[in-house]
Amino acid sequence: MTTTQPPSQLPGFEVEPGSLNPLADARLAVELDTGDMILNMGPQHPATHGTLRLVVRLDGERVIAADPVIGYMHRGYEKLTEFRTYPQITTLINRIDWLSSFANEVPFIHAAEQLMGIEAPQRAQHIRTLLTELSRIATIYLFLGEMGLQVGALTPAFWGFRDREHVLNLIEGATGGRFHPNFNRIGGVKDDLPWGWIVECRAAMKRILDGCDDFEDVLVGNEIFQARTRGVGIIPAELGAAYGVSGANLRASGVDWDLRRDGKPYLSYNELDFKVWTHQDGDSFARYWVRLQETRESVRMVLQLLDGLASGPVMAKVPRIIKVPAGEVWVETENPLGQMGYYVVSKGAIGPFRVKIRSASFSNVSILPWLLRGLYVPDVVTVLGSLYFILGDIDR
Amino acid sequence: MSVLATLALDIGWGSTLAIKTILVLAIIPFGALVLGYTFLLKMMSHMQSRLGPMDPGGFHGWFQLVGDGLKFLQKEDIMPAEADRRVFAMAPAVIVMSTFLIFLVIPAGPRTIVEDLDVGVFYALAVSSLSVIGVLMAGWASSNKFALLGALRAAGQLIAYELPLLLAVVGVVIQAGTMSLQGIVTAQQDGSIFGITAIGNPFIFTQFIGFALFLVAAQAELTQPPFDMPVAESELISGYMVEYSGFRFLFFFIGEFGTAFAFAALAATLFLGGWAIPGVHGATAELLGPIVLFVKLMAIAFLMFWVRFTYPRLREDQLQSLAWKVLIPIGLINIVATGILKVAVG
Amino acid sequence: MSDDVVAVETAEADIPDPVVGVLAARLGEALGDGILAWEDSFGTLVIRVKPDSWAPAAEFAKGELECDYLSFISGIDWQPVTRPDGQEGSDLSAPVQPTEMTFGVTGSAGRFQVFGHVQSTSRHWGVTIKSDVDETDPRIASWVAIYPGADWHERECWEMYGIVFDGHPSLRNLYLPGGFEGHPLRKDFPLLAREVKPWPGLVDVEPMPGVVDAEGGE
């Protein structure tokens, strides 16, 4: 099972000469050379959240080279969108990042609306913003718990699942679907909010805030958690940006950039008062910390929206059969995992001609070969966990 | 009595030995079940805001673990094609055997002990280190890189934490003036704190540093979080156990919780006075002894599992530096301090 | 809409977003006649450059325009979907396709184009850069030296469109198994699911809620 292959045998595993045994005494180096081990982490491995496969070359437990192998879940959405009508596509893109399905729909619907020159009514925008933030909370809250699991603490993971349930209940109450709401329509949303939803939403937000405090106590304040995450997997800001790392991963490196605030205006974010949190360290701990603050910020946004929910219709007037005028548009939004964008090329038909799906996790994970070099195997797990990717979002 | 004496008995030593063996063998799964039920199923699930299994057996699902055990027994015995079959099969037995050997010297009453060895403490720690061999065998024979990594981690960790464990106990031994566990219990029962004999002299008061060291090191020996790198589900899946299934996995489970039971008993004996209640002697002590020991043991086990379900896991290098740079120096200082005080105070 | 750089200054006044004009002008100054066309597409600059200027454009964007962030690189095939029976015109099993080859907002010289989007995290602007690629020998310079994150995007583009990126360290399959034949995102690569089961037709298109009367329907 254990193979001691020479470094050059695997593609992408070229190692700079001299980096293996930095010893002046060559004879000693030969005697003490323990040989490298190729370890396949995944495609079925608890740390890879699905079917990511990491081929790591180890010297002892130190990673010499890491090569992520993706594509086990590639569903060819970019091809499929060319054979679907616009309303049908929302069911597909729901499943890109399946934890925040609603947020996936928003930029695509927004792109179609821009091309058609339609604007959804304000109440629809508010409901969209509400649900987007709720799915952000549902996604990131799971991360907050799951990160505990990555460093070996089982209990926070259960807490994460427990409180997230309330948010999923809210999404289900509003849309009818817990995971794949498919609630957006071109020109608005399918339905208005049900009776009593707002009251329940406030109660759930209270729970989420309490839960954030718990995470702060159990993980952020824990010495072992800090020892495991501080200084591990540091992404320098410039390099992270050049790799296309986005969202909280980039903000944790000190880049103050949030598309909700800095991008082209979308949904109702310019009506809301919120803070974009950054952290200077860029390590796993910073990523956790930033996400924790973002969850609280999302709760604040939800509460603001509940207070100032506009009245009126939830659908604009749209033609019965949707034909989108010819044109090209690039719409990007700040999704829970980072920048999500669609480059939609329309030729005037009822379906798009070409949709380029820019998903956050794909770029976030592409930095792994650089990031994992020189770390220990346990750090690989914390770095993977702290980057927080969803396999569907990588493979699309 | 020593092993020698047991062997030299010419009447009935065989049947005595058989009875004792069966008793101790029964204690291991019993302890595993009790700890597994109380802490793994109930305490953990309540800490995680869930109920855990509630139905089997009527009372809070106490029968769940028994049922799980039975389920494991009837499962297929899967052996990896590339495995080193004999070593693979023997590994769980080695681990359970090491657990079994610890129980031999733990007293549960003035005469309720299998063997009151002259060097009981030393013996208990010596045989507890045997389980590493089982772990290494399992990891190596599984022919799986994750298992191998887990076994290597286990070996490095268990060797490193053998030392603080021993050093933590040395303080107790110095204070009690004996290495016999029975002697240590009596020393605590009959001891006094500033002349007050009401609670005897449980060494947890004088040897609290040793107690803390012992708990930390025991946690590492048991490969429980925050020192569970050898099994680390999120990294190595289950480390050396990854290829095991069916009753062999059950053996690992029993070994894990049985050893936790044994270490809790050991800690209770060394630091909390074991079976003894001050002033209670003779037949009453004989009768109450096991119950008292059990209560103290569960208190210690509660601490261990509380930590287990709360803390994240350290990294392997952090674990080593904790052992060598923190625990061992503290242990040595504790010994020196205890020695000086012993000589000075008497 | 302008077809050459000279028009940049004059067009600046009547575009909705002045930033787009400024960006286009600065790119035009740097690349000269390397720029073929540019357009303000809903507030984003889309600029089409000659293949030679593909890498310099990125370099300029990263250096001078402070576009430090690589969003994506991908390709596009402007040819309509080929019919399963090989005849001209749209694929009958795909009701959404046009019938003749037209090019998007900045035009194209041929069938294949690569396009990438880079953004500035500090200035909050972005540029979509397009470049034509030869149909018979599709190759273009790699951006990996400028944006290391281009690695995976170019690998994806390579396996999906067959466009070779010169200077890429290891163009190997990203999603598809090794030895996969064909380039799935090319329009002449059939969507096999649709061939097995043709498009069921438009009767399934359900009316949008609340718009029953929009076109005098039900």
Add this chain to the structure above:
Amino acid sequence: MIAQNVVFWILAVAMVLAAIGVVRSNNLVHAALYLVVVLAGSAAQFILLAAEFVAWVQVLIYIGAVIILFLFGIMLTRAPMREDLSLDNDQRLAGAVVALFLLGVLSTLLIQAFGDSKIDITGPQGSELVNNGRAGTLAESIFSTYVLPFELVSILLLASLIGAVVLARRD
């Protein structure tokens, strides 16, 4: 007496078989595991000789630490798992000669030292032999009579430990 003899012979046979296993095995890990049996057997022999403390030291140090380091080293560096390395070489004759020589030396030594003197273990608990095996007695002799050799050995071991660290350190 019968019991001890029976146990001795069982242990002795097991030890010899395992020892043959150590040198015959083609698999390094198997060899190390056989060595565990040999060492455990010798620990048991110590118990038979009423040297309990030494027996448990044997278990703790040799089985609990030395063998584990062996296995650790083998797995870390070689990890052959599937293919058995060819550990055989053509020095069997030399090996046999050395083994015989060693056997001779040890036998002569033991016979000269103890002759046919009998070990009396049926005596009372306080008998000299049983006392000699006790930890207290052992400690007294180590820290009084033999304190100098003991410290010398300690220093020697420490020196070799430091030497090993110096040799193995990469930076």
